[in-house]
Amino acid sequence: MGAALHERQWELSKPTNPMITALFSDLYQFTMAYAYWKANKHLERAVFDLYFRKNPFGGEYTIFAGLEECIRFASAFHFDDSDVTFLENSMPSTCEGEFFKYLKSVDCSDVEIYAIPEGSVVFPRIPLIRVEGPLLIAQLLETAFLNLVNYASLVTTNASRHRQVAGSDKMLLEFGLRRAQGPDGGISASKYCYMGGFDGTSNVDAGRRFGIPVRGTHSHAFVSSFMGIEDITERSLHHIDGDDKCYDFVALAQDWLSRLQATDSFRGRFMDTNHSELAAFASYALSFPTKFQALVDTFDVLRSGVPNFCAVALALHELGYKALGIRLDSGDLAYLSKECRKIFTIIEKEFNIPGFHSLVITVSNDINEATLEALNKQGHEIDAFGIGTHLVTCSSQPALGCVYKLVEIKKKPRMKLSEDIEKVTIPCKKEVYRLYGIEGVALVDIMQGMDEPAPKVNERILCRHPYIESKRAYIVPTKVEKLYKCYWAGNSVIAAEPLPSLEDVRSRCKSQLMAMRPDHLRALNPTPYKVSVSRNLYDFIHCLWLDEAPIGELH
Ligand SMILES: Nc1ncnc2c1ncn2[C@@H]1O[C@H](COP(=O)(O)OP(=O)(O)OP(=O)(O)O)[C@@H](O)[C@H]1O
Ligand SMILES: O=P(O)(O)OC[C@H]1O[C@H](OP(=O)(O)OP(=O)(O)O)[C@H](O)[C@@H]1O
Ligand SMILES: O=C(O)c1cccnc1
Ligand SMILES: [Mg+2]
Numbered sequence: 187m188g189a190a191l192h193e194r195q196w197e198l199s200k201p202t203n204p205m206i207t208a209l210f211s212d213l214y215q216f217t218m219a220y221a222y223w224k225a226n227k228h229l230e231r232a233v234f235d236l237y238f239r240k241n242p243f244g245g246e247y248t249i250f251a252g253l254e255e256c257i258r259f260a261s262a263f264h265f266d267d268s269d270v271t272f273l274e275n276s277m278p279s280t281c282e283g284e285f286f287k288y289l290k291s292v293d294c295s296d297v298e299i300y301a302i303p304e305g306s307v308v309f310p311r312i313p314l315i316r317v318e319g320p321l322l323i324a325q326l327l328e329t330a331f332l333n334l335v336n337y338a339s340l341v342t343t344n345a346s347r348h349r350q351v352a353g354s355d356k357m358l359l360e361f362g363l364r365r366a367q368g369p370d371g372g373i374s375a376s377k378y379c380y381m382g383g384f385d386g387t388s389n390v391d392a393g394r395r396f397g398i399p400v401r402g403t404h405s406h407a408f409v410s411s412f413m414g415i416e417d418i419t420e421r422s423l424h425h426i427d428g429d430d431k432c433y434d435f436v437a438l439a440q441d442w443l444s445r446l447q448a449t450d451s452f453r454g455r456f457m458d459t460n461h462s463e464l465a466a467f468a469s470y471a472l473s474f475p476t477k478f479q480a481l482v483d484t485f486d487v488l489r490s491g492v493p494n495f496c497a498v499a500l501a502l503h504e505l506g507y508k509a510l511g512i513r514l515d516s517g518d519l520a521y522l523s524k525e526c527r528k529i530f531t532i533i534e535k536e537f538n539i540p541g542f543h544s545l546v547i548t549v550s551n552d553i554n555e556a557t558l559e560a561l562n563k564q565g566h567e568i569d570a571f572g573i574g575t576h577l578v579t580c581s582s583q584p585a586l587g588c589v590y591k592l593v594e595i596k597k598k599p600r601m602k603l604s605e606d607i608e609k610v611t612i613p614c615k616k617e618v619y620r621l622y623g624i625e626g627v628a629l630v631d632i633m634q635g636m637d638e639p640a641p642k643v644n645e646r647i648l649c650r651h652p653y654i655e656s657k658r659a660y661i662v663p664t665k666v667e668k669l670y671k672c673y674w675a676g677n678s679v680i681a682a683e684p685l686p687s688l689e690d691v692r693s694r695c696k697s698q699l700m701a702m703r704p705d706h707l708r709a710l711n712p713t714p715y716k717v718s719v720s721r722n723l724y725d726f727i728h729c730l731w732l733d734e735a736p737i738g739e740l741h
Contacts, residue, residue: 199258201334202377202395203370206255208265209272211329216273219322223285228322233594233615235313236331239608242340242583243555246712247702249346249695250314251378252338253304254685256331257673260294263327296320297327299674302618304686305342305381305694306669307702309717311652312618312631314339314588316670321595328590337371338378340586344577345382346699350707351558357570359401360387361550362578375578381692383699388572396688403513403548403572404470409484412466415440423472426506435501439468442504443497451532456493460485467498471509475502479510479546487514487522492529503539511546513572519549519557520564527567548572554582559709601730607653613730614723621647622665627703629661631669634720641666649718652727659716 222228241248265273267290274286297319308314315331317324345360352358360379366372376392386399393400415436422432443464447456463485471478478499482491492512499509514522526547534542550572561568575581591611592600599613616633619641623629630649632641641647643663651657675682686694705713719727 199261201255201258201262202373203255205370206259206330206334207269208263208326209269210333211326213276215326215329216277218325219289220277220281220285222322222325223288224282228320230321230596232319232321232324232592234317234324234328234590235593235611235616236315236317236335236588236590237311237313238339238586238588239310240587241310242343242580242586243347245343245347245709246706246714247307247309247343248339248586249342249382249698250302250306250308250335250339251304251342251381251691252335253301253315253673254691255334255338256301256315256327257299257685259330259334260297260299260327260674263323264293265289292323292326294319294323294327294674295677297323297674297676298672298678298680300670301673302669303671303691303694305691305698307628307695307698308339309631309715311612311717312633312669313616316615317590318615319676332588332590336586336588337374337580339588340580340583341375341578342378342382342695343586344580345379345384346695347555347709348558348571348573348577349383350699351555351562351709352571353562356568357386357546357548358384359548359570359572360384360389360574360577361572362574363387363389365575366578371578377688379577381688381695383692383696398688403479403481406481406484406515408470409463409466409481412462412469414462415465415468417462417465418469418472420472421468423475423505426475433505435472435505436465436468438501438504439464439471439498442500443493446493446497446500446533449532449536451536452493452529455489458489459493460490463490464494464497467494468501471498471502475505475507477510478502478507479513479548481513481515482526483514483516487517488525488529492526496529496533499542499545500533500537500539503542508541509545511548511569513548513550515549515551519551519568520561520566523547523549523567524565546570550574552576555709599726599730601727601734603731603735610653610731612652612719612723613727616723618669620667620669621649621661621663622667623661624664626664627701628715629663630659630716630718632718632720634723635726638720638722640668648721649716650721650724652717652719652724659718 270286270289300316302314362375363372366375376387376389377396380398386401388402390400392398418436421434421436423435467480480495482495495512502509530545531543546569548570549568553573554576593613594615601613602611604610614635618633620628621630632649646660646662649659649661671683672680673683706715
């Protein structure tokens with residue numbers, strides 16, 4: 187097999203994380219590989235399905251992510267000398283040397299990978315990826331594929347759920363790098379939260395790697411590092427129009443603070459502001475006069491942070507600049523955001539500064555889906571949310587549980603039985619169609635054997651629950667969408683789909699969610715989407731089931 191294949195694609199498309207090599211796997215994949223080889227089964231054509239059994243977060247939908255990394259992994263898949271030496275030393279000494287020589291020739295040139303496009307809304311039991319290839323190789327892809335899809339799909343779904351609750355007009359920023367589960371957790375979270383609908387990340391490396399907009403404010407340390415106004419050594423700032431005159435910016439800010447303190451509307455509320463905080467804000471504004479955004483909760487949001495911020499923002503305004511806004515990182519975020527907005531609005535009127543009322547209010551502090559929901563109920567004036575811990579660690583459900591199951595070998599369907607009906611696999615190499623109803627909304631995903639004709643528009647078709655006999659429905663689809671595309675064709679003549687850009691996948695995710703019926707997406711008691719099999723596949727599954735399951739004997 188293909189040395190040429192490596193040369194062609196090796197440099198082009200390695201996985202993002204260099205740790206993802208052919209050894210990124212469980213030992214049992216290699217022991218099985220050896221046993222397949224010993225039994226001379228290693229080249230038998232096999233089909234594996236990758237799917238999950240239950241939607242995460244108590245929801246009724248999932249966003250499929252991680253496909254691009256799987257394809258990169260497949261394209262780079264090979265064992266170098268040191269990989270093989272390590273395996274040889276890790277496996278029983280009875281293993282024949284010929285096997286390890288053989289491993290050096292193994293790659294994905296005889297593999298084909300079909301998948302639902304990344305960023306699609308997907309449902310339980312529907313295979314997201316179908317891998318076809320020599321048994322030994324298709325088996326060896328399992329662990330890495332599951333690793334690459336599980337967290338990616340989980341966190342993309344989590345991000346999309348946060349987006350659904352926050353609403354499309356809010357800015358969502360991912361702040362999770364410091365709390366993420368290790369370096370890969372951090373980088374992956376940034377990529378997939380963007381895919382799932384976040385607008386930006388604080389993670390600079392993710393910005394460089396993936397072109398995600400990087401955003402941020404400053405921390406409490408910056409405020410605490412100032413002891414007083416005397417800490418500012420360079421106090422001058424030019425007008426934005428660049429006239430020659432230099433202004434004492436700190437004096438301007440102090441002057442504005444006095445004016446705010448004397449304003450009737452604030453009735454002496456701003457008399458006890460913290461001077462070191464004013465120094466920190468003035469200093470930050472001197473560094474970033476066009477991007478001034480201040481964290482206002484180091485001492486007291488309403489008595490110190492906000493008046494100090496407003497004084498600095500007004501001083502900037504006097505010199506022709508426009509401040510961006512504030513960040514709140516503690517307290518009652520709904521209440522504080524409303525109070526801050528009131529203050530901005532009063533200042534706009536009092537000092538005739540158009541636009542001051544709409545300064546951006548960003549909040550952070552342990553936010554999760556439930557907090558967003560609660561804030562919505564209470565009413566708030568928040569424009570942007572910075573979300574870290576709960577978003578990236580997926581604290582409400584830490585794993586998706588995708589599995590990778592053999593469904594066909596040498597063209598013979600295979601099935602894994604289980605006491606638990608949900609764990610019975612759906613045999614056969616399958617095609618999957620999404621059927622749409624009269625309002626153009628997706629109604630059902632249907633799996634069927636490859637030899638069955640595709641469902642047709644305006645033709646009635648029976649959709650059956652894969653296991654429960656009584657659950658079935660006729661559908662006359664207004665649109666039939668074939669879900670799989672070939673993303674890796676190896677050396678076959680099939681033309682593989684090019685991998686879309688992150689922006690394209692993100693747009694796909696957004697448009698797919700917009701096209702779903704809202705009751706499938708809602709947070710509370712969402713309606714399950716129907717996942718079905720064709721009449722033929724249903725009959726086949728149940729025949730095979732009876733064939734394979736031993737009949738019990740009662741004594
Ligand atoms: N209006 C609100 N409704 C519901 N939850 C809120 C609201 N405002 C803030 N929260 C959440 O409440 C929690 C408050 O956290 P916590 O009790 O640690 O207080 P804190 O504001 O961080 O105070 P401290 O500065 O003392 O640590 C956070 O998870 C925050 O996201
Ligand atoms: O709360 P999360 O959803 O995880 O969002 C990220 C948190 O990280 C920062 O806090 P940290 O205390 O680390 O630093 P800070 O001084 O900037 O607040 C930030 O202020 C947020 O509170
Ligand atoms: O830029 C911010 O405000 C930020 C970045 C990371 C974590 N918390 C906040
Ligand atoms: Mg914080």
